[in-house]
Amino acid sequence: MPFPEDNNSQVTVKDLGVLEADEKGLGIITPDHSTCLKVPSVPYPDGGLRAWGVVLGGFLAQFCSYGRVSCLQRCGLGDVNPAISFICSFGVYQDFYTRIYMTEHSPSAISWIGSVASFLTISTGLVGGRLYDKGYCMHLLYGGTFLMMLSFFMLSFVKPNQYYAVFLTQGIGMGIGGGMTYVPSFAIVAQYFDKKRTMAMSIITAGVCLGSALLPFMINQLLAKPSLSFAFVTRIVTGFMTILLIVACILMRPRLPPSEKHANVADCLKRFSRDWAYIALIIGFTCFALGFFFPMFYLQLAAITHGLNETFAFYSLVILNGCGFIARILCGIIARKVSVINLAIGSAVVCGCITFAFVDIGSPASVVLVGVFYGSSAGIYAGTMAALVSLLTDNEAELGLRLGIAFAVSGLGELIGPPVTGALLTSEYHWWRPAVFAGVLVLAAAGCFTTVKLMARNRLQLV
Structure with missing residues (x-):
């Protein structure tokens, strides 16, 4: 049932003179097709069964896409059983590939599968965000789901030591497919939530951590059974993830029809380039991404190389991801009291110090x-992350593009960071080198977020 219109928010051409009213309520379009301000014509539900169903759909999409792909990066950790240091399912595959299935290739070479997959998941959002703004939300969700599941299914036909085939399926195919669902799973929430938007987006991001905790355990248990082949296990996981992604596609439906008029990309980019708070935010995201994954990738290896039990080292990652899942859920609640930008600054400082x-x-x-x-x-x-970009977006019609740009640029940090920290670590395990490198960059991100706070207090809804 459609929500009642708010008559007070209607703007006509007569009232605006030189401006043209956007009929869908997403903004006001100037004659050169650049959107200048947001004028919603209907109130936000900010709750209800349908709205929270969208959140659940986004949660499942993150569980299956980035929650899985981001773990691809946790591959080449050295010669000591590197795989299980993944947050997600590929950590188990890395162990299996390194010891059994692709013994002709080094863990370092295999790690590029993860880095490329995560980079593509993030950077594809640049195109996906623009397509979302043009009304292709469901096309992205359906296409991304199909590509991910096709790639995962084709993985079951890969023969031992066929590195190129694994790279194409788990690296490129799943990376692009995950990227097609990544931005829509966040951006669509903006149509349903206003005051509770940060909470909703935090719940969606929690899907990454839950996928990181459950998928490795499930795949590890299946691969440990002698009666189950690699191909059969892969098809089981494909079926499980297909069901979840189909449910996600059913639940995630846009509330508003796409606008017939769209903001001009060139005009948007010009405005973005003059939005110094947005630029500082992207720089902060990138700095954080460069150092962010070092503790996640290398916590198990650090524990093992210091003489701790391998089983305990694996469960240390379960602890890390379990705490991350709870924190992401609570983030939206805490943000209503502390503010999103203060949470970003505080969490970056703590992450830098812990590194x-x-x-x-x-x-x-x-x-x-x-x-x-x-x-x-x-x-x-x-x-x-997504909540900060949303708060700095004055026009909802630009949200997809802003999210896509922010995630794509920060994706470069995810692509470069793990290989750099691995090179600094070396086979002799000089832990202080990557620790200082990652720690300084994460603290630099905290400085960028502080700059954003000072530059955009009103836009960030700070008192």
């Missing part, structure tokens, strides 16, 4: 503490 702890991490207690504090603070940070 320096890798210089001397050698006891079970220290590993657990790193997992708890880093997982919680990283989870809070992840829960603020």
